[in-house]
Amino acid sequence: MHLKKISLFNYKNFGDAVFDFDSKINCFTGRNGIGKTNVLDAVYHLAYGKSYFNPMAVQNIKHGEDFFVIDGAFDKDGRDEQIVCSVKKGQKKILKRNGKIYDKFSDHVGLIPLVIISPSDRDLITEGSETRRRFIDTVISQLDAHYLQDLISYQKVLVQRNALLKYFAANRTVDKETLGIYNEQLNALGQPIFEKRKKFLSDFIPIFSKHHHAITDSAESVQLVYQSDLSDKDFLELLDENFDRDRVLQYTSAGIHKDDLSFEIDGHPIKKFGSQGQQKSFLIALKLAQFDFVKKRSGEKPILLFDDIFDKLD
Known part of the structure; x- marks a missing residue:
């Protein structure tokens, strides 16, 4: 390209x-x-x-x-x-x-195909789980159009289920049949998203580790840990178990929309225990791994943008 x-x-x-x-x-x-x-x-x-x-x-x-x-x-x-x-x-x-x-x-x-490395990448460490989910989704969506469409459809159903929960609270009623339809739809869309995220990370993490070692040449170890409600339980089971909680909160409290990716150094959160230089090296390795992953899977070299990458390096 x-x-x-x-x-x-x-x-x-x-x-x-x-x-x-x-x-x-x-x-x-x-x-x-x-x-x-x-x-x-x-x-x-x-x-x-x-x-x-x-x-x-x-x-x-x-x-x-x-x-x-x-x-x-x-x-x-x-x-x-x-x-x-x-x-x-x-x-x-x-x-x-x-x-x-x-x-x-x-x-x-x-x-x-394009990858950018910027000081703003620090948001991946400092901001909430949505930012890290977006990173995962961005990489996969560059290579899998079906994944992106499932993600869009999942968000639409999620909005509808949340609206139904608000309706239940406002009208002091429950419609189990309609709720069950949304649960089935979330499960049908969410399970493949979970499986693709899990597969992506199993392939991506070794590439990330290789780049981090090349950049730092140090004894410290780094980890990317995928955290998902679906790792331990079936999605439909989760939705059923959390229904009472969801009624109180008036939104869907469990599912792939709550997934996170924990950034760790020597087994500890890099947000708390990593220096600015360590965090920057971590993020550069993450983005270079993204470049290599997309290049290998697409057969096309992405455009690589560097924006002031030597800022805050130890």
Whole structure:
């Protein structure tokens, strides 16, 4: 995968800018605040249909303007691909491939394999489980369109089940039949997601460990520990067991939407026991493993973006 050119119109601090790229290594240098990271984020935007740093699309529009456009020209296995992403205030985001508008953004995921390494990756350590689930889902979805569709469908059913629980509480009633339908749907979608996450991590962890050892060359050991409610119990059984609790909370308290990935160093949470340098090495190894994993499984070398990676290294 080779990004040949990118054009930015009213994107963040850029009014009108064009960048041409070599097929190998490209570097941006300059003082702080000139927009180096913003160029990388624009490239990410074309791969994923959203910003890596600010998911609120309209907030990426240049101050004083009412739209932005990112236009990228790629070479994918000798085939030209033009990807255009545009946002106008008050309107839906538009993502186009070779002039054709996508009906669903999910259809675009995986076309442009890309990995970014940034100081913002520290959120994977400091933020909640949703951030780490998103990392797992991002990697798998780049390679498995069915996984992404199951994930989207699961979230829709989850929202419906939670709405039903709120209805039960508001009306002091229970409809076991309707609840059972949602439970069956969550199970049918959630179980394959759990199995694919588990398989992914069993393949991914050795790659991560290899990169971490190469970066640190130290005796410390690091672990990625998958934590899921489904590891010990059947999903339907979990839903039944937690029904009374769910009625009180008015949301579904168990399931793959509660999965987490524990980051550990020598058996302890790296968030509490790792230095800034150790955390940074951990995250770089994680992202390099992502690069290798996607490259091996897709047969295509992803675009690799580095943003100030030597910050906070011991």
